[in-house]
Amino acid sequence: MAFDPLQQKGMAVEDQLRNWSELNVEPYAKRDVDPFTRVRVILMNGIEVESILFSHQFQRMTDNIEIKQKLALSRRVEQQQQKVVNWLNPGDQTPLETTIGYEQVAVDLTAWLARNEPDPMLKQALDFALLEDFDHLYRYANLYELIGGRHAAELTGHLTEVTPGRPTFLEHRHPYDDVRGHYETHTVDPLSRLHVMTIVAAEQQTMNFYMNHGTDWMEPVARGLYAEIAQIEEQHVTHYGSLLDPLDSWLKQLVFHEYNEIYLYWSMLQQESDPRIKQIWELHLDMEIGQLQVAGDLLRKYEGVEPAEILPRELPDTPVTFEPNKDYVRTVLAEQTDLRTDGVRYVPVQDLAADHRYFAYQQTVNAGGVPSEQVIKENRTKHGREYRDETEGPHPIVELRDPEHGVG
Numbered sequence: 001m002a003f004d005p006l007q008q009k010g011m012a013v014e015d016q017l018r019n020w021s022e023l024n025v026e027p028y029a030k031r032d033v034d035p036f037t038r039v040r041v042i043l044m045n046g047i048e049v050e051s052i053l054f055s056h057q058f059q060r061m062t063d064n065i066e067i068k069q070k071l072a073l074s075r076r077v078e079q080q081q082q083k084v085v086n087w088l089n090p091g092d093q094t095p096l097e098t099t100i101g102y103e104q105v106a107v108d109l110t111a112w113l114a115r116n117e118p119d120p121m122l123k124q125a126l127d128f129a130l131l132e133d134f135d136h137l138y139r140y141a142n143l144y145e146l147i148g149g150r151h152a153a154e155l156t157g158h159l160t161e162v163t164p165g166r167p168t169f170l171e172h173r174h175p176y177d178d179v180r181g182h183y184e185t186h187t188v189d190p191l192s193r194l195h196v197m198t199i200v201a202a203e204q205q206t207m208n209f210y211m212n213h214g215t216d217w218m219e220p221v222a223r224g225l226y227a228e229i230a231q232i233e234e235q236h237v238t239h240y241g242s243l244l245d246p247l248d249s250w251l252k253q254l255v256f257h258e259y260n261e262i263y264l265y266w267s268m269l270q271q272e273s274d275p276r277i278k279q280i281w282e283l284h285l286d287m288e289i290g291q292l293q294v295a296g297d298l299l300r301k302y303e304g305v306e307p308a309e310i311l312p313r314e315l316p317d318t319p320v321t322f323e324p325n326k327d328y329v330r331t332v333l334a335e336q337t338d339l340r341t342d343g344v345r346y347v348p349v350q351d352l353a354a355d356h357r358y359f360a361y362q363q364t365v366n367a368g369g370v371p372s373e374q375v376i377k378e379n380r381t382k383h384g385r386e387y388r389d390e391t392e393g394p395h396p397i398v399e400l401r402d403p404e405h406g407v408g
């Protein structure tokens with residue numbers, strides 16, 4: 001189905017403002033919600049937050065009052081969209097339960113993007129960080145059982161496996177080794193640009209969430225785990241953010257942001273199982289089309305560029321889809337757990353020289369104990385085993401199999 005957002009009428013931005021009761025939506029029910037609905041809410045909140053942060057940065061970089069005013073109007077609406085989306089999260093969903101949702105997003109979004117990414121360089125970037133967020137899910141799931149006595153699968157619905165990935169303590173890299181090379185804006189496949197913008201927004205939201213919620217606990221191991229994993233999310237935002245071509249103008253970037261929001265709301269509504277939430281995705285899709293028109297008008301007026309010159313003729317055929325990616329994750333686990341980075345390159349750990357800055361960095365941050373290891377140890381002590389949800393059999397890497405469960 002060909003869908004060209006530039007040919008759609010959409011809703012005019014002036015008509016998009018909503019009142020307080022419209023923003024204060026009824027949340028979903030935590031125990032009944034489709035796990036992938038929770039995941040869609042988390043993703044789209046992150047997408048709106050990125051659109052807002054980007055717009056604030058843009059207005060600080062321009063002296064054009066018309067652009068500032070148009071940005072202010074669209075941004076006010078983006079803020080309202082963010083409220084509607086994020087307020088779907090219920091108050092009885094604890095920050096740790098939301099966190100498990102964040103890592104489920106990271107796993108199944110990243111895996112899906114990697115499976116559909118045409119550029120091998122970008123696919124490698126996705127595969128690389130996939131194994132790290134996959135490990136975070138396992139660490140937080142153990143924290144969840146340790147301090148709350150509950151199983152993460154109640155939230156993930158067994159749609160995503162819970163088992164070690166690249167162990168978190170090994171993910172701590174020297175900052176220089178998190179910077180990647182970028183795609184070229186003139187030659188990049190439009191789908192790749194959308195993929196990168198989406199994962200940057202998702203990782204940034206995760207980083208911000210842990211920055212703010214890491215102090216919600218009394219237990220030192222919980223506070224430590226959030227501090228540690230929050231630093232990896234900082235690495236991920238650096239890693240993915242450096243894939244974007246920095247040479248796109250601010251106005252072009254604005255157009256790409258609106259276009260990506262359109263692509264994602266259009267994607268979310270295809271699969272949404274909750275009819276009330278589906279209506280939100282439909283409404284927001286209509287709003288984003290109106291916002292794209294404003295951004296496109298500014299691009300035309302101030303840069304003399306037609307939006308159609310920089311946008312694909314139609315949306316990608318395939319919507320971004322949340323579905324189980326268990327086989328894919330297992331394949332990447334088997335092949336890439338040993339990968340590290342050396343500058344912009346990916347290398348097996350055994351190829352790093354003994355004096356590589358990776359090891360020095362590891363020694364500095366891991367001196368004195370590592371919360372992501374400690375949480376497993378404490379949960380094993382408390383429950384006589386650690387928490388895993390391996391629905392597809394024993395771990396593909398022998399060294400990462402659970403000794404308590406025996407070897408398959």
Ligand SMILES: [Fe+2]
Binds near residue numbers: 051077078
């Ligand atoms: Fe938006």
Ligand SMILES: [Fe+2]
Binds near residue numbers: 106132133136206233
């Ligand atoms: Fe993560």
Ligand SMILES: [Fe+2]
Binds near residue numbers: 203206232236
């Ligand atoms: Fe991440």
Ligand SMILES: [Fe+2]
Binds near residue numbers: 257261288
């Ligand atoms: Fe927007």
